[in-house]
Amino acid sequence: MPARRRSVGLKACRECHFLNPVGAQTCGNCGSQKFAELWDGLIILYDVEQSKIAQSLDIKKPGKYALKLY
Numbered sequence: 001m002p003a004r005r006r007s008v009g010l011k012a013c014r015e016c017h018f019l020n021p022v023g024a025q026t027c028g029n030c031g032s033q034k035f036a037e038l039w040d041g042l043i044i045l046y047d048v049e050q051s052k053i054a055q056s057l058d059i060k061k062p063g064k065y066a067l068k069l070y
C-alpha cells in the first residue's frame with residue numbers, strides 16, 4: 001500500500017490535476033466536475049512554457065497541481 005495523504009482543503013481535478021478548493025463545483029482550470037480528494041505530490045507551476053513537468057502533464061495554466069491522484 002502506498003502512503004496516502006488526505007488533502008488539506010484542496011481536491012485535485014481528475015482531468016487536469018489542477019488543485020481546487022474542496023468546496024468548488026467545477027475545476028477552475030478545465031471546468032471538469034470530477035475530483036479526487038486523495039492526492040499526493042503538490043507541484044506549483046509558474047512558467048508552464050518552460051516546465052518539463054507541465055509539458056508531460058499537458059498543463060497550460062500556472063497554478064497548483066497534484067502529481068498523483070488516488
Ligand SMILES: [Zn+2]
Binds near residue numbers: 013016028029030032
Ligand atoms: Zn481540471
